[in-house]
Amino acid sequence: MWGKKKKWESVENMGSSLFSIWLSLVIVLHLLFSTSSSSSTTTTLDQERDKINELPGQPTNIGFNQYSGYITVNQKAGRALFYWLVELDSSQSSTTTTPPLVLWLNGGPGCSSVGYGAAEEIGPFRIHPDGKTLFVNPYSWNKVANVLFLDSPAGVGFSYSNTTSDLYTSGDQRTAEDAYTFLLNWLERFPQYKHRDFYITGESYAGHYVPQLSQIVYERNKGIQNPILNFKGFMVGNAVIDDFHDYVGTFEYWWTMGLISDATYQNLNIHCDLEVAEHPSDECNKAFDIAELEQGNIDPYSIFTPTCDATVSTRRNLRSLRIRNLLRSRHLRLSLNYDPCTEKHSTVYFNLPEVQKALHANVTGVSYPWETCSDIITDHWNDSPRSMLPIYQELIAAGLRIWVFSGDTDSVVPVTATRYSLDALNLSTLIKWYPWYDNGKVGGWSQVYNGLTFVAVKGAGHEVPLHRPQQALTMFKSFLENKPMPHLRAI
Structure with missing residues (x-):
């Protein structure tokens, strides 16, 4: 009897233990679900808060969503960077693959990606001379990708810092680190873009920003099987290189x-x-x-x-x-x-209170006007390495996609400057110099090296997509498809 009673007690204790384990699992799962649900709800609310319902003077019946707002990159200093996301125009896009995320950076240093890249180059709208109404850019890059514009560093465009000294101590290194922090924090607000193909693009002094940020992303992705920043490569135009x-x-x-x-x-x-x-x-x-x-x-x-x-x-x-x-x-x-x-029109438009409200911008209510470029940032720029060529060499060796393009009527960072800098890399040639065509006409010239593609755009100035928007879109499509520029004249 003692033996049977002991056995029964053992079974009873086992049942009690199993019940406790089951109860613990239920509680843990409930907490996990609640936390996940709460996090998901917060993310949804953050996105909804940043959604642009309609910009003043905007054309009707657009086929894409827009979001804009601030991402804090340094809580202690109060540095927050302003972004504007223009999602893929699904009404005109025929792609069946998941469209990539493309970051665009303007340079300066000290100039706004919203004021230049978005408003007069690759964004969905251009500004009429009245400074109040917009018209559609038929060659916007959101025809084939989701485009993210970033005002960087803090103090540029709508981006700000609560620490005044930050405006006098900007430089390449902090700009790159803040941009990387921005991307990580932004992806928490927009998790649907995690693990998606990601590219970095820009122009002029972004010839520093783009490869420096690319290097950080590449190096911090090392050893990660499925990185949330699924970095594939970069492209820069009329870029400061060496x-x-x-x-x-x-x-x-x-x-x-x-x-x-x-x-x-x-x-x-x-x-x-x-x-x-x-x-x-x-x-x-x-x-x-x-x-x-x-x-x-x-x-x-x-x-x-x-x-x-x-x-x-x-x-x-x-x-x-x-x-x-x-x-x-x-x-x-x-x-x-x-x-x-065009710069004059941008200055008028982005200073309109109703525009800033629609963009969720100038939340601190600064008294001074919005400007395309910050003289304070430019005049007090600190670290600026002489050359980006070592970074090019590292990222070429890593097998990343790298394109460099140049408008041939720009005298600020001209095509000859870019060609001398690229020649210093001593890359072997895969496809010799040739004319590329767009709609049956020469759009420019190109040469494909082992690890890098160079594209010259005929008749374009410093802002290639502004001067030659159709040719720039053709180039962008070729870059995303990883195909050489079209070299056969259409019949």
């Missing part, structure tokens, strides 16, 4: 295009070749002074097109640091029908 070769190519372009005298060409090569582009010597600055006078009242970002007379004097005064004009992305150019005052 100070020495950029200078050599820029001065040569000025001279061969007849913009400067023989004497000035010689002085520039003597006093500037070995300079750090962001911090030139007094002698180099003097040579730039003379070059400016000799070039006259032209638009250096597009040497064959008219300037916007209403802003010429202001623009020339802001070029007092000379090199600022060589590197920054502040420009006055043409739109689809050639309007050299």
